[in-house]
Amino acid sequence: MSASHERAAGPFKQPKAVWAVAFACVISFMGIGLVDPILPALAEGLHASPSQVSLLFSSYLIVTAVAMLFVGWVSSHIGAKRTLIVGLAVIVVFAALAGSSGSINGIVGFRAGWGLGNALFIATSLAVIVASASGGFGGAIILYETALGLGIAVGPLLGGELGAISWRGPFFGVAVLMAVALAATVAFVPALPKPERPTSPLAPLRALRHRGLLTMGIMALLYNWGFFTMLGYAPYPMKLSAHQLGLVFTGWGLLVAAFSVFFAPRLQARYGTAPVLYANLLGLGIVMAVIAAGVDSPGVVITAVVVSGAFIGINNTLTTQAVMLVSPVERPVASSAYGFLRFIGGGLAPYAAGKLADATDLSVPFYLGAATFLVAIPVLASGHGLLRRAERTAGEGASVVPTLTPVGGAAVTAGPPLIVAVGAHERAAAIVDTAARLARDTGTALEVVHVQQTAVVEEQAVDVETADQARSAVAAHLDRLAAHGVPAVGQILTSVGDHAAAGRALARHAADVHAGTVAVGRSPRGPLAQFADGSFTSALTHTAACAVVLVDPDSAPRPLTTATLAELRAASA
Structure with missing residues (x-):
């Protein structure tokens, strides 16, 4: 069986590609807040009324809205990386043009171009970060959320500081910072595969x-x-x-x-x-x-x-x-x-x-x-x-409520099964194999539950793996176990955004099949992510009617309790 015991990468131990896109995300999320502190200065400096200045928002957002209908079609034809690069380049050009403009109408027009670049960027940034991540997607999602929060919070602050010098400052500041992000994206983000089917521009x-x-x-x-x-x-x-x-x-x-x-x-x-x-x-x-x-x-x-x-x-x-x-x-x-x-x-x-x-x-x-x-x-x-x-x-189609889908045949032995829950990360095979040894030693049927996760951050949602990839992962576990004489069945637990809800759903399933034990590995997501959107393991431990054990290829299985969870969080902090 698998002997891979390597730990998943932490949220800040990511490839340069992830950091390049995360930096661009910070600047992109600054976009709206960056302008707010200079609105009165713009009105005064360009002798414009508040209603004229407000068109900076209208042109930017209306163009973004219309462009959202086509970005999927564009990305499916030229690929996510090229879409990202085009979006960043457009933002650089039009932010610089807005800063150099001498009229409110000029700035309004250039903000419209900025909105086009923003639509191309925001529609692909989360998907590119997840696809470029190492050691599972959890750390990349944390980094994306960090970039989002930093951009929203720092944007007005930077806009105020640059705007105190000149109303042109925030526009030129975005252009320079996005140019840096563009260069890093070109240099470090690898080419990503195009979707199997192109998206129709009329689909939305x-x-x-x-x-x-x-x-x-x-x-x-x-x-x-x-x-x-x-x-x-x-x-x-x-x-x-x-x-x-x-x-x-x-x-x-x-x-x-x-x-x-x-x-x-x-x-x-x-x-x-x-x-x-x-x-x-x-x-x-x-x-x-x-x-x-x-x-x-x-x-x-x-x-x-x-x-x-x-x-x-x-x-x-x-x-x-x-x-x-x-x-x-x-x-x-x-x-x-x-x-x-x-x-x-x-x-x-x-x-x-x-x-x-x-x-x-x-x-x-x-x-x-x-x-x-x-x-x-x-x-x-x-x-x-x-x-x-x-x-x-x-x-x-989609549901926020976690759902279970069987993979393979019916249960192979009578009696309460041992359930092992794993996600799409590099330690999954080692965790399943360790649980299989525990099931074999206790004469218990084994059920493999693969958690298929969709990440939801602000207005974006991205599947970190397709349904076919999830089925292939379960099939690979079952084939490997069968080759070693370990009978097992498989399930896919589909969840959108809410990790704690997925944990509770697995606890209900364990009760329905009268499972004697549920085995889990150490979470690759880290304590920050678990605090933010809930912990799968904590929710499972608190609601399961059966025993929940931590399986680690390097040590004996440990029963999970509230005290044990606290120890694990302290050790991984």
Whole structure:
């Protein structure tokens, strides 16, 4: 049997390709927050009204929205690496042109080109990072989430510092940093295989015929209307310098990142996707109404904007989870269709808000933003049944709820089986083989459960392995065991985003088949990732009715308890 005992790479022990794309992710996620601190300075320096300046958001987001319909088609024809490189090059060129422009109309036009590059980049960055990772995808996902949080939090700070020198500074800063990222991507990211089937440019629009995806898309459109109204107009009533605005939006960005990565998955696990989104949208509506009512009080606006970061972080994560939950189409197609609608909402909002502010007063756009958050609640509720059914059953296509699919024949021996759970990482064979020896020594039937994971980060979702790859992994385990005279059956446990939910699902399956023991290996994801989105092993240990043991090729099996889990986390920290 396999003798590979090598440990999986940690989140920060990744190839240069992963680091190159992660650096580009930081700069890309800075994009919107970088501009916020300079909006008043732009208006003053170019003698433009707030409604004219707001078109920077509209042109950027509307072009991003339309481009989202075609990026899958482009990537499927030229490959993910080339798509990434083209996107980065476009951002470099148009960010530099925006910085050199002398008119607000010129900047608005160049921001549209920037939006095209951004769409090409964001649609492929997560997939490229996962494909380039070493030692399993878990570390790469942590690095991607770190890049996301860093970009959201640091973008306004850097924008404020550069904007205090000149409003041109943030644009040129992005151009220089993205040029560095472009060079690193060209040098270090390997060529990646193209999909077996090219994606049709009409596929995202066709996907919107599905009621669940359309419902979630409209909800996201309304949410982004309110969100980008706040981003586009909140800086003006604050009456702060570019440096001070940078600090305010850095505080906002820190809450967005923290609640997106650490709190949203835990709230979802405890209360469910839809209830958390209902409460969250209500909270955003209240915050926007506070901004509208206190628009003449800079302190009220500043406080409300920073607090909104918590709600926005939760919403960004759970809305994507919900889209993947109800979508009966391939994940890239669902992401493109959803991205199209959400970016359209974000693009139209600043333009409409500007017209309203010019015709009435500055509070009206914020009241409208509050209303769109509240209207999103009944829109989401109209699809509540679809969401609940998808959470409880394995719907066609994708589901956030973990599901088990048999691979191979029926059970080969009578009696309670020993279940071994493994993922798609380099130590899987060694863990299965160690569990097989334990099953043989105890005269127990063996069942191999392969966890097939889909990573969900912000608005992106990517399958880290295909269904065929998962089946091949299980078949390889079964063939290797059969060659050594160990009878076994296999299962694929499919899970989207929520590791703890997968652990609980396996515990239920173990109870259903009356398993005597469930064996797991050390998690390759590390303590940070397990704290962020839940631990498969912890959830399994806490909910399983049978014994859970840690199998390690280098030592004897150990029963897993709460104390043992604490020891393992301390040792791996």
